[in-house]
Amino acid sequence: MLETRGLTIRFGGHVAVDHVSCAFAPGTLTAIVGPNGAGKTTYFNLISGQLPASEGQVLLDDMDISGLSAPQRTRRGLGRAFQLTQLFPGLSVQENVRLAVQARHGGGMNLWQVWRDRRDWLEETRELLTTVRLFDRRDALAASLSHGDQRKLEVALLMALDPRVYMFDEPTAGMSLDEAPVVLDLIRALKARRDRVILLVEHKMDVVRELADRIVVLHQGALVADGEPAAVIASDVVQQAYLGTAATQEAA
Numbered sequence: 001m002l003e004t005r006g007l008t009i010r011f012g013g014h015v016a017v018d019h020v021s022c023a024f025a026p027g028t029l030t031a032i033v034g035p036n037g038a039g040k041t042t043y044f045n046l047i048s049g050q051l052p053a054s055e056g057q058v059l060l061d062d063m064d065i066s067g068l069s070a071p072q073r074t075r076r077g078l079g080r081a082f083q084l085t086q087l088f089p090g091l092s093v094q095e096n097v098r099l100a101v102q103a104r105h106g107g108g109m110n111l112w113q114v115w116r117d118r119r120d121w122l123e124e125t126r127e128l129l130t131t132v133r134l135f136d137r138r139d140a141l142a143a144s145l146s147h148g149d150q151r152k153l154e155v156a157l158l159m160a161l162d163p164r165v166y167m168f169d170e171p172t173a174g175m176s177l178d179e180a181p182v183v184l185d186l187i188r189a190l191k192a193r194r195d196r197v198i199l200l201v202e203h204k205m206d207v208v209r210e211l212a213d214r215i216v217v218l219h220q221g222a223l224v225a226d227g228e229p230a231a232v233i234a235s236d237v238v239q240q241a242y243l244g245t246a247a248t249q250e251a252a
């Protein structure tokens with residue numbers, strides 16, 4: 001279970017995320033929506049530890065992880081699609097995924113075991129590359145991939161680490177029409193497992209409607225609606241937030 005309590009960040013006088021309290025259970029895909037500048041990405045940054053909160057806490061399985069760095073949170077099971085710049089742009093696609101697979105399994109000093117495991121890691125790596133349709137590009141340097149392929153690699157790395165909490169920030173942004181379904185299929189498959197917390201920031205409402213079990217709406221940094229998708233989408237507060245009029249008084 002992931003939870004934020006009163007999570008807040010101020011940039012000078014501007015409150016970008018304003019006392020957001022919300023709990024996310026395994027087996028549920030929650031879409032976080034809201035107009036441009038609502039604070040969605042900043043909320044993600046606070047959860048994953050890319051930004052320090054001004055106030056409030058992030059809890060994972062009831063443990064306060066607010067004081068941990070982003071890498072420490074990753075080790076506790078918070079997984080966010082990486083930016084390729086954080087990876088190994090000079091290594092091949094396959095090497096990047098294999099390192100993530102290996103990181104999940106942990107490497108020991110028993111060389112015989114490592115050698116045997118290595119074959120399993122390679123097998124798992126190949127399966128992941130096939131799933132995200134990057135197998136043909138496995139020997140290419142990560143840095144040389146097209147934008148769409150880079151996004152697919154980011155998702156493959158996340159799947160390789162198989163965290164308890166998956167955070168997707170506009171996973172299909174900038175992808176072509178034939179690339180986006182590959183990533184959406186993966187998120188669908190992940191959701192079908194019903195054992196992971198999945199958070200999705202997404203502007204495309206058709207994607208949200210289809211994938212989300214629950215929608216949380218941010219508006220001017222505050223949580224203004226939270227609930228079952230059809231009801232949230234139809235609510236006045238969402239209609240008004242998307243039309244750009246003040247809606248924070250009508251919090252659900």
Ligand SMILES: Nc1ncnc2c1ncn2[C@@H]1O[C@H](COP(=O)(O)OP(=O)(O)OP(=O)(O)O)[C@@H](O)[C@H]1O
Pocket residue numbers: 011016034035036037038039040041042043
């Ligand atoms: N590092 C920062 N310094 C100052 N202001 C920031 C910083 N990061 C975000 N903001 C401000 O916080 C607010 C929320 O931004 P954020 O990017 O989280 O919104 P968003 O909902 O993700 O928007 P979009 O849908 O356009 O991506 C915006 O007003 C933004 O300008």
